[in-house]
Amino acid sequence: MDQGTFHLGRPWYAGGDAALHPQTVVRDSELGPAVRTAPWTDMSGFPWQGARFAEYHNSGPGSGGAGQDRPQLTDEEAADHTAARWLGDWTP
Numbered sequence: 001m002d003q004g005t006f007h008l009g010r011p012w013y014a015g016g017d018a019a020l021h022p023q024t025v026v027r028d029s030e031l032g033p034a035v036r037t038a039p040w041t042d043m044s045g046f047p048w049q050g051a052r053f054a055e056y057h058n059s060g061p062g063s064g065g066a067g068q069d070r071p072q073l074t075d076e077e078a079a080d081h082t083a084a085r086w087l088g089d090w091t092p
Contacts, residue, residue: 001034008035010043011051025073025081027056035062038069
């Protein structure tokens with residue numbers, strides 16, 4: 001894959017409903033060089049900044065430090081974003 005060719009995500013508002021609040025957390029992941037320096041992008045007139053996008057403890061050439069284009073969770077915030085918290089007893 002070419003360097004800097006992929007985004008981590010974009011805000012998908014089902015049916016264009018602005019009352020929804022898309023959310024994505026990419027955490028504890030090895031991000032390859034294909035991830036763009038500004039990893040989030042807009043979609044269908046909705047800016048990515050209106051969604052709840054964040055990263056936490058990622059590594060690799062596609063990871064980046066905290067900044068305007070790369071919101072990072074604090075340790076406290078990350079404690080609420082775990083597989084156990086979101087999936088409970090469900091085993092995919």
